[in-house]
Amino acid sequence: MGLGSIIGTGIFVSIAIATQISGNGVIIAIVIAAILAVFNGLSSAQCAAAHPVSGGTYEYGYRFLGPYFGFTAGWMFMTAKSASAATAVLGCVGYLFYAFNIESGSGILVLSGLGILALMTILVSGGISRSNTVNKVIVTITLLGLLALVVTAFFINGLPVEPIRDAFTDTTGGSVLYGAALMFVAYTGYGRIATLGEEVAEPQKTIPKAIIMAMTIIVILYLLVSLTALSVMGADAFGQTVEGEAAPLMMVAQALSVPVIGPVITIAAITAMMGVLLNLILGLSRVLLGMARRRDVPGILSRINPKTQSPVPAVLVTSVIIGLLVLSGDVVFTWSFSAFTVLIYYSITNLSALMMPAELRIYPRIIPILGLFGCLFLAFWIEPKIWISGLVLIGVGLIWHTVAHRMASDEPV
Numbered sequence: 001m002g003l004g005s006i007i008g009t010g011i012f013v014s015i016a017i018a019t020q021i022s023g024n025g026v027i028i029a030i031v032i033a034a035i036l037a038v039f040n041g042l043s044s045a046q047c048a049a050a051h052p053v054s055g056g057t058y059e060y061g062y063r064f065l066g067p068y069f070g071f072t073a074g075w076m077f078m079t080a081k082s083a084s085a086a087t088a089v090l091g092c093v094g095y096l097f098y099a100f101n102i103e104s105g106s107g108i109l110v111l112s113g114l115g116i117l118a119l120m121t122i123l124v125s126g127g128i129s130r131s132n133t134v135n136k137v138i139v140t141i142t143l144l145g146l147l148a149l150v151v152t153a154f155f156i157n158g159l160p161v162e163p164i165r166d167a168f169t170d171t172t173g174g175s176v177l178y179g180a181a182l183m184f185v186a187y188t189g190y191g192r193i194a195t196l197g198e199e200v201a202e203p204q205k206t207i208p209k210a211i212i213m214a215m216t217i218i219v220i221l222y223l224l225v226s227l228t229a230l231s232v233m234g235a236d237a238f239g240q241t242v243e244g245e246a247a248p249l250m251m252v253a254q255a256l257s258v259p260v261i262g263p264v265i266t267i268a269a270i271t272a273m274m275g276v277l278l279n280l281i282l283g284l285s286r287v288l289l290g291m292a293r294r295r296d297v298p299g300i301l302s303r304i305n306p307k308t309q310s311p312v313p314a315v316l317v318t319s320v321i322i323g324l325l326v327l328s329g330d331v332v333f334t335w336s337f338s339a340f341t342v343l344i345y346y347s348i349t350n351l352s353a354l355m356m357p358a359e360l361r362i363y364p365r366i367i368p369i370l371g372l373f374g375c376l377f378l379a380f381w382i383e384p385k386i387w388i389s390g391l392v393l394i395g396v397g398l399i400w401h402t403v404a405h406r407m408a409s410d411e412p413v
Helices: 002-006 009-050 057-064 067-099 106-125 128-157 161-166 173-187 190-195 203-233 235-242 248-255 261-293 312-326 331-355 366-379 384-410
Strands: none
Touching: 002 203, 009 057, 009 067, 009 161, 009 173, 009 203, 009 235, 009 248, 009 261, 009 331, 009 366, 057 067, 057 261, 057 331, 067 106, 067 248, 067 261, 067 312, 067 331, 067 384, 106 261, 106 312, 128 203, 128 248, 128 261, 161 203, 173 203, 173 331, 173 366, 190 203, 203 235, 203 248, 235 248, 248 261, 261 312, 331 366, 331 384
C-alpha cells in the first residue's frame, strides 16, 4: 500500500514540477526531501506502533498533544490529500489523452476524471482486501514500466553523469529548498500505511517495517528516474513538460525515440495514478472515519459496513470532495498547496512522536526533533501566497472546530 501510494503523481508529475523550480538542483532536492521523509516515516511508524488505530496523525495528535492539534492534523490531511487525489485523477486523464492524441476541452477532461474517480470509489467501498489485490497488480505494472524507461535510457545515453555535476553548479539554495518542499509531498504515501492501523495483522511490527521498506525502494527509484529524465531532455525542457498535457515521463519516453517505450510508460503512468487515487481514497476515508467518531464531522460518517468492514459513508464523502477539486485543476498550484499543508501535518506527527511517553518510544528523540525542524523549515520556502493561504485555512478550521464543539456541549443531554 505504501508503494502504491507513493509511486504515482509524485514520480510521473511532481519531479517535473520541482525541476521547473530548481532546475538541475532537483537531484539535491530529492535527496533533502528523502532525508526528511525518513525522519517523518520513522516518527509515523513510532506513533502507529504506539497507537495503532485508523486516522493517522489525527489520532496521534489527539492522544499525545490535545484536540486542537489533532483536529488541525485531520484538517490539513483532508485538504492536502484531497488536492493530491484530484491531481492524480487529472494526471491519469492527461497521460491517457496525450498517449492517444486526444484533443478536447476541459469539460471532457473533467468528465473522464470523474468517471475514473467513480470506479475507484466502488472498488474501495468493497474493503481493504480487494483493494490490496488490485494495488499489487498496479504497483507491479508501474515498477516494470519505470524500469524499462531507466534501462532504455542507460543503453542509449549511458550513465547520467552530467545531471549529477550540474546539480551542484546550475542552481540556487532557495530554489533547491523550494524544490525539496515540493518533492517531500511525493514521498508521503507512507502515511497511508499508518492510517490502516486497525486493518492489518500485528500493527506494531508490520507498520514500521512496511514504512522503512517502502522508503528505501522509493528513494532509489526517484533518483534513477529523475537522472534519466534530466539526461534525456535537460532540466529546462523537462521542467516545461508540466505545461499543457502534463505528461512529463511520456515526453521523456518520446525523446528516446524507441517505439515501444512510449506505450509502456503510458500504461505505467495510468496504473500508477489509479493506484495513488485508490490509496488516497482509502487513507482519506479512514481519517474522516476517525474525525466522525469524535464528532469533528457528522457522526453518520463513522458507520461501518458489517460485511466488508469498510466505512462506506466516509468513502463516498471523500470521493465527493475529490470530485469537487477535480473541477478546478491547476496542477502546479494544487501540488504546491499540498506541499505546505502536508508539511504542517507531518510537523504534528513529529511533535506527537516527541511528546509521547518514554515507555512507548521506539526511536531516539532526535528523530522527531529533526523531522519537526525540517518540516517547519521547508514549509516557508514555498511561495508566500501559498503558505499564507494555508495559515488562513488552519485558522478558519480551528474557529469552526471551537464553535462546533461549544454548540455540541450546549445541547441538552
